[in-house]
Amino acid sequence: MDLAAAVATHLTSRSLSPTPQWLAHFTSSVRSNTPLPALQKTAEFRLLGTDITTSLQATPQSTFPAGISESAVPELRIPGPVPVQVLDLEDIGRSRWSQVEAIEMDERGETRKGHEVIRVVPDEEDNSDPNPPATNAGGPHKLLVQDAKGNKAYAFELEDVKDIDISSLSIGAKIVLRDFTVARGVIMLTPRSALVLGGKIEAWDKKWKDDRKKVLKEKAGWREENAFS
């Protein structure tokens, strides 16, 4: 079995079928005497850093059906597997303002004392703060995902999926959806139906992180010109 085929087989087993162009580019960039398992791992790692609309094959089974975002359709079951990349990630269990405050606290250095993370323990009788700082990982999350054809859809973390988390999931990360339900145009993510492969698209992720505070503030209704009205 030649190198390219061996690598392609491995990637397909991870539900990431590369385009012939990407495969050719990859095999030409590696030393042929590298052991195969290492090559396969490297290929997967590199693929996880690409834009799947250019690097993956798009077949009817591996992409979204037409009208996936129709809110009139009560339920749709899709076998997949459909690999998607994450374009946006939101924690919809907490107010945006409390997330802005958490970022600002971190910027001011208030969440760490040297290498030690400071945890704020809520006062047992103090129920006065309607905007409590997040004490746990947060969630549930709402994601904007994109398939290999470029189609976008929203996804909601119906049940807690361990790796879907603002601190650990990057923009451009890959998730493989299998046997999943779409309810009224929103993809339902559960640990059974969503496998987080990870990865990221460096430039998109950096921009997302840089803009995050500004975006959250705008969503919260903050306008610079009426800062102190």
Place this chain on the structure above:
Amino acid sequence: MAPPPRVLMVAEKPSIALSIASALSRGQMSTRKGSTDVHEFDGVFLGFNAHYKVTSVIGHVFSLDFPSTYQDWKATNPLDLFEAPTVKSETNPKAHIRKHLSQEALGCGHLVLWLDCDREGENICFEVIECTGFGRNKDRGKFYRARFSSISEKDILKCMDNLVEPNKDESLAVDARQEIDLKVGVAFTRFQTDYFQGRYGNLDARVISYGPCQTPTLGFCVQRYLQLMTFKPEKFWTLHPYLMHDGYEIQLEWERQKLFDLDVATMLHKLVVGDGILEVTDISENQESKSRPSGLNTVNLLKVASSALGFGPQTAMQLAERLYTQGFISYPRTESTAYPASFDFRSTLAAQAKNPTWGSYVEKLLVEGYHKPRSGTDAGDHPPITPVNSATEDALGNDAWRLYQYVCQHFLGSISPDLKFIRRKVKFAIRGELFYCVGHRITNKGFTSIMPWLAINEKSLPQFTKGEKLKTSKVELHQVLFCACKTCFQLVCRSCIMSACGVLIKTYFCP
């Protein structure tokens, strides 16, 4: 026969000197005027007959400042202040306290220091020692320190049997603090006042003071103010299925509590409405309790004074200070929430037994036995704030009475049983979305009998069986918005019910 030895006792304020003299002389003292009142009587000191003189200072005798050469702002570089010498001079020259003390000390072989038992008081002890000339050499007499946490007759008498030495280290710590405050305060005040001259049109830049305590505190206040001013109310959505039982409608709570995204909330609402059948997944009954409070410390007193009684911290401390010097509560500046091992609960309780409002509750505690208090923290300075002598509203005035009442109720609560109740939680599932309802049945009111605002509401739930399937009577999506009133910073929540097509049906306020 030699005249009896003379003992000079010095308190921090004239009112405390009066209380001490009254307690020790059983009211049989003679009083004469001086810079501050002097009370004289005969008694027993350390086992021998003695003649007592009880007087006071009025706070610190001396204050720290720079010599006159450093007083000209224009002529002094603020940086030089750090190495500059400092001088102590009388705080209140017109009161002639130093002269008063040295005169009263003549002929006295013993000095007992009754300054308040905090670090400042310890520092004043050594100021008094300095003024009276005690301890300068062996024949100049002995000095002693009285340690007390309240101005009650009982405490004062007990003190006399437990006199100790004043703590020089604590006093030196105050000296260091005074020098730091002076140098840092003056240097930065002068520097930043100069800096702000003409910088902002509407800033009165005559003096922009800096203090190592006040300025960081100002920082906290500004931060909190900005948080409140920039608070952005955001809408969120909650989902509530209802079911009918025996003609009553029961509202179920959402395990997710709330979501900040309308599209997802609407999608879940439609999902639940489309199904309409709730399944009982779990029924649990647990014995729960709410702990009695631990002893009252200053911070918690100020919090309650602010939130429940409407007193700002300064007013609250003034009221508390007065209640202390008049012997109604123990020393109000304490960080401890744990009662010391030696604390006399019985007599503190007994003093409250005749109170018309809670007297019968106190009797019950005395007869049935009071509860061991929670452990808390012992900062080693003073015990938690407790009532000392009993009082009436007429004697105290309305404001002081309300604060005193709280101190009493808190003390009684801290030695009452915990609140015990049975919590029944029934869990439901509908299309994978989880809901619940909770009922409470109180089995022992405990401390909430005396602190009723901390009680929980009872709520009974009908019987359910696990696996039972019930039809929803309706499923509502509520849109909720917290609004902050910018005047009083109270938060009001506006809750609206949304229909299935997103129309707002009903709006109601719940402050």
